Amino acid sequence: MGKILIVAEKPSQAREYAKTLGVKGKGNGYFQNDDYIITWCIGHLLELNRPEEYMDINKVGKKWGLHRLPILPPFKQFKHQVKASTKNQYTILTQLLNSTEVDRVICGTDADREGQLLFQEVWDLVQCTKPLKRLWVSSLTSEAILEGMKQLRTEGDVRGLAQAGYGRSYGDWDFGMNLTEGFSALFGSFDPIRKKPNVVSIGRVQTPTLALVVEREWEIEQFDPVQYCEVEAEFKASTGNYTGKWVVAPGESEGKSTSEGNLQNSNGPVHGLDRVRADAIAAKVKGKCGKVHSIEAKEVQEAHPLLFDLTSLTVAASKRFGMTAEQVLKTAQSLYEKKATTYPRTDCNFLPVDILPKLPSHLRALQIEPYKEWVEEALEKDLPKGKRVINEITAHHAIIPTTERISPEKLSPDEWKLWDMIVRRFLSVWFPPARYETTVVHTQVEGEYFRTRGKVLLDLGWKKITGDKSDEEETPKRRKGKSKNAESGVDGEDVNADFVTLPVLSMEEVVTLLEAMVKEKETKPPKRYTQGDLLKAMENAGKKVEDELLQQQLKGKGLGTVATRPAIIENLLERGYLLQDHRTLQPTEKGKELIRLIKEELPKAQLLVSAEMTGQMEFELAQVEQGKVELEIYMAQIEKAIIEILDELKAFEKKFGKRPLSLAPAKMKGNGNKAVSKKRTSTPEGKEEKKLPSQEMEDSAQSSVRISSTQPEVLGRCPLCSGDIIEGKKGYGCLNWRKGCTFVVWKTPICGKVLSPTQVKKLLKKGSTDLIKGFRSKSGKSFSAYLVWAEEGSAKLKFVFEKD
Structure with a gap:
C-alpha cells in the first residue's frame, strides 16, 4: 500500500499534523515517513488571469475603456496561473499529487470555503483522480487532529463547499474586473501627485461597505441638533442628600406635555424642555418641600455574555485596546496556530452538544494563574447547558481555549490580550448571572415630579471572572449606586446609565429641595464608525433588507464573511475611499462622490451600494454550497447584473461624457491614514510663502x-x-x-x-x-x-x- 498525502494550508499547520502523526522525516517542502507525506499550499498557489487574457488586444487596445467590456468568461473556462511567489511550492505539490508513491490524498487546509478553494484549484488543475478525503478540525491540538483523522469526510461531502468557493472567486472577479475598469474609464483620471491613474475600484462587498460609512457621514453633516433643557434638583432627606431629574407625572405619556413646553424633533422622540418651561419649573419648586411619592425596588439579573465569534472579539478588542480588524484577525490566527485557541474565522457564538464531555479538559488546561481559583470552582459545577452556550452551530463553533496548556510568557503582548479575553469569556459561562437591586424613586414637589434611580450590587456572579470589580465592595444596606461613568460592564459597555447614590428613604417622607438647576443640552449627531463598529454594521446589514429569507441569510454574514471583512476595511483605506482618524473612520471626497454618483445618477448600479445585492449573492452561494443551486445558474445571475450596469455606464458616457471623481488624499506616514495637504513653496526661513x-x-x-x-x-x-x-x-x-x-x-x-x-x-x-x-x-x-x-x-x- 502506498502513502497518504496530507495537504495543509501553511507550513505551521503541516508541522502540527506531522507532530501528531509522528512524521519526523523532512524533505524539500514536505514531511514524510513510511505512512504519510505532509505538504502545504502557502495560501493560494494560483490566481485568476487578468482580463486581457480573454481579449483580442489588437482589436480592443490596451487602454481601459467601456468598449472593451464586458469580459465574462464561462465559469468552466476561467484561466488560472501560478503565482510567481509560490511557484516552487506549487511544483512540489503537483509532483507529490502525481507521484506513484502516493495512492490517497487528504485535504487538510483550513476548514472553510476559502481553505477548500485554495486546495481545490490545484487539485482540479492537476486533474488528480486519486481517492480524496477531507480533514475537518476546529483546533490544531493533537486530540482534535487525531479525532478528525478518525472522522474524515468524503469528497462528496465538501463538493458544494468547493463549488461555492469557485462561485465566490469567479463572482468577485467578474464584478471587480468589469466594473472597476468601467467606472475608472468613465470617472477616473490621472493622479499628478502619485503619477498614476486614479482608479475607481468597485467590489461586491467593498462598495456597499463604503456606502455604510458615507451614509453615516451624510447623517452627521445633515444632522440638525435640537437644543433643550433639563431640570435637576438636589434633595435633603433625614438619612442624606440625593439628586433627581424632572419627569412627567408617573403613568403619563412623555409626549403628553409637548404643548406645555416639551421639545420634540421631527422623528417624534421628546428631548426635554424648552428654556421657558424649564425656568418656570425651577422657579415653581425653588425653596419648597416635597415628599417621596413612590419607591419601586426590584432585583435584576445580568446573564454572562455569549462566547466570542470573530466579529464580537474584534469589536471588544477594538473598544478596549484600539486594535484594528486586521490586527485582531492576524493575532487570532496566530493563537490558533500556536494551539492556544480554536479556529478563529467563525461567525458562531455557541458550542455543539457533542463538545460537552470535553469541556472539563479545556478547563484543566487553564489551571494557571490568574485563572486557577476560578477553574477549580468551575470544575465543581455542572456543565453549562443553557441555550446561551449550547446551541446550533455553523461550520465552526465559538472561539474558546483549547485543551493545550499554554505558557502566557510565550505569547506576544497582543496575543496575550486576546487570549486573556477569550479565556475569561469562556470561564464566565460556568458562573451565575450578576445580580443587582435597582430602585426608582419619584419625589413630588408642588405637583412636579423628579425621578432618581439607584442600583446596588447583590452578587458579582460571572463578572468576577471578566475583571469587572468596580463595585465589588458595594453593600446592599445602603442602596448605593454610581455616577454614569463609574462602572463599565463587559467590553466597556456602561451598565449604570444615570444611576446615582440613594440614601435609605421611606414612602411619604418629607424632603427639602435645596437647589433646582436648569441645564442646557443639545442632541448629538450619530457617531462615526470605528473599525469594530463597522464590522458589526457589516454583519448586521440584513436589518436594511425587507425580504425575510434574505434577512436570515444575512444574519451573521451580512456584507462579506468574518474572514474577509477586515481585509475589506484595509482595502477601503488603501484605495483612498476612507481615512482613519485616531479610532474613527470617515470617507474621503472620492468615496462620497462615488456613492453620491451611484445613488443619484445610476439606478441600475444602486445594487452596488445595497445590502440586498450582497444578501442575494450570499443566499445563492449558500444554495450552491448545499447543492440546491447549480454554480452555472449563480454565475448567470451575476453576469446579468454586470451587463445591466455596464449598459447604464455606456448610456451615461454617451449622454454626459467623462466625469472625473476627486483624487484620493495623500497619506501621512506613521499616522494611520490621515490626509496631508500638498506641500507649498517655502521661504529660506521655513515660513510658508504667501501667494x-x-x-x-x-x-x-x-x-x-x-x-x-x-x-x-x-x-x-x-x-x-x-x-x-x-x-x-x-x-x-x-x-x-x-x-x-x-x-x-x-x-x-x-x-x-x-x-x-x-x-x-x-x-x-x-x-x-x-x-x-x-x-x-x-x-x-x-x-x-x-x-x-x-x-x-x-x-x-x-x-x-x-x-x-
Whole structure:
C-alpha cells in the first residue's frame, strides 16, 4: 500500500499534523515517513488571469475603456496561473499529487470555503483522480487532529463547499474586473501627485461597505441638533442628600406635555424642555418641600455574555485596546496556530452538544494563574447547558481555549490580550448571572415630579471572572449606586446609565429641595464608525433588507464573511475611499462622490451600494454550497447584473461624457491614514510663502485646465464674462482666466461646510443654494441657512436664513 498525502494550508499547520502523526522525516517542502507525506499550499498557489487574457488586444487596445467590456468568461473556462511567489511550492505539490508513491490524498487546509478553494484549484488543475478525503478540525491540538483523522469526510461531502468557493472567486472577479475598469474609464483620471491613474475600484462587498460609512457621514453633516433643557434638583432627606431629574407625572405619556413646553424633533422622540418651561419649573419648586411619592425596588439579573465569534472579539478588542480588524484577525490566527485557541474565522457564538464531555479538559488546561481559583470552582459545577452556550452551530463553533496548556510568557503582548479575553469569556459561562437591586424613586414637589434611580450590587456572579470589580465592595444596606461613568460592564459597555447614590428613604417622607438647576443640552449627531463598529454594521446589514429569507441569510454574514471583512476595511483605506482618524473612520471626497454618483445618477448600479445585492449573492452561494443551486445558474445571475450596469455606464458616457471623481488624499506616514495637504513653496526661513490672490486664482484655474482633457463638467455660466465654470482643485473657476476673468468660488470651508458641485450649480443657475444644514458658528452652535451672492457679479457669498 502506498502513502497518504496530507495537504495543509501553511507550513505551521503541516508541522502540527506531522507532530501528531509522528512524521519526523523532512524533505524539500514536505514531511514524510513510511505512512504519510505532509505538504502545504502557502495560501493560494494560483490566481485568476487578468482580463486581457480573454481579449483580442489588437482589436480592443490596451487602454481601459467601456468598449472593451464586458469580459465574462464561462465559469468552466476561467484561466488560472501560478503565482510567481509560490511557484516552487506549487511544483512540489503537483509532483507529490502525481507521484506513484502516493495512492490517497487528504485535504487538510483550513476548514472553510476559502481553505477548500485554495486546495481545490490545484487539485482540479492537476486533474488528480486519486481517492480524496477531507480533514475537518476546529483546533490544531493533537486530540482534535487525531479525532478528525478518525472522522474524515468524503469528497462528496465538501463538493458544494468547493463549488461555492469557485462561485465566490469567479463572482468577485467578474464584478471587480468589469466594473472597476468601467467606472475608472468613465470617472477616473490621472493622479499628478502619485503619477498614476486614479482608479475607481468597485467590489461586491467593498462598495456597499463604503456606502455604510458615507451614509453615516451624510447623517452627521445633515444632522440638525435640537437644543433643550433639563431640570435637576438636589434633595435633603433625614438619612442624606440625593439628586433627581424632572419627569412627567408617573403613568403619563412623555409626549403628553409637548404643548406645555416639551421639545420634540421631527422623528417624534421628546428631548426635554424648552428654556421657558424649564425656568418656570425651577422657579415653581425653588425653596419648597416635597415628599417621596413612590419607591419601586426590584432585583435584576445580568446573564454572562455569549462566547466570542470573530466579529464580537474584534469589536471588544477594538473598544478596549484600539486594535484594528486586521490586527485582531492576524493575532487570532496566530493563537490558533500556536494551539492556544480554536479556529478563529467563525461567525458562531455557541458550542455543539457533542463538545460537552470535553469541556472539563479545556478547563484543566487553564489551571494557571490568574485563572486557577476560578477553574477549580468551575470544575465543581455542572456543565453549562443553557441555550446561551449550547446551541446550533455553523461550520465552526465559538472561539474558546483549547485543551493545550499554554505558557502566557510565550505569547506576544497582543496575543496575550486576546487570549486573556477569550479565556475569561469562556470561564464566565460556568458562573451565575450578576445580580443587582435597582430602585426608582419619584419625589413630588408642588405637583412636579423628579425621578432618581439607584442600583446596588447583590452578587458579582460571572463578572468576577471578566475583571469587572468596580463595585465589588458595594453593600446592599445602603442602596448605593454610581455616577454614569463609574462602572463599565463587559467590553466597556456602561451598565449604570444615570444611576446615582440613594440614601435609605421611606414612602411619604418629607424632603427639602435645596437647589433646582436648569441645564442646557443639545442632541448629538450619530457617531462615526470605528473599525469594530463597522464590522458589526457589516454583519448586521440584513436589518436594511425587507425580504425575510434574505434577512436570515444575512444574519451573521451580512456584507462579506468574518474572514474577509477586515481585509475589506484595509482595502477601503488603501484605495483612498476612507481615512482613519485616531479610532474613527470617515470617507474621503472620492468615496462620497462615488456613492453620491451611484445613488443619484445610476439606478441600475444602486445594487452596488445595497445590502440586498450582497444578501442575494450570499443566499445563492449558500444554495450552491448545499447543492440546491447549480454554480452555472449563480454565475448567470451575476453576469446579468454586470451587463445591466455596464449598459447604464455606456448610456451615461454617451449622454454626459467623462466625469472625473476627486483624487484620493495623500497619506501621512506613521499616522494611520490621515490626509496631508500638498506641500507649498517655502521661504529660506521655513515660513510658508504667501501667494497673491491673482496667483492663487491662476493656480485654481490651471488645475481645471490641466484636467480638461478628461472633459470636466461645466457647472454653469460665469456671472462676469459668461464663460464656462468648472471645478478645480482649490475652487470653482472660469475657463476664461487667461483672458483676465478673475471669477472663482473657493473651496475654503464656510462655517465648516465646503460647497459641492451641485450647490455651485444651483448658485450659478438660481442665485441661491438649497437650505444647507450643519453650519457651525464660532461658539460651536449649529445652524441652517441658504447661501446667495453678496452682490451681483461678485463671487462673494452671504447667508440668508429661513425666516428671511
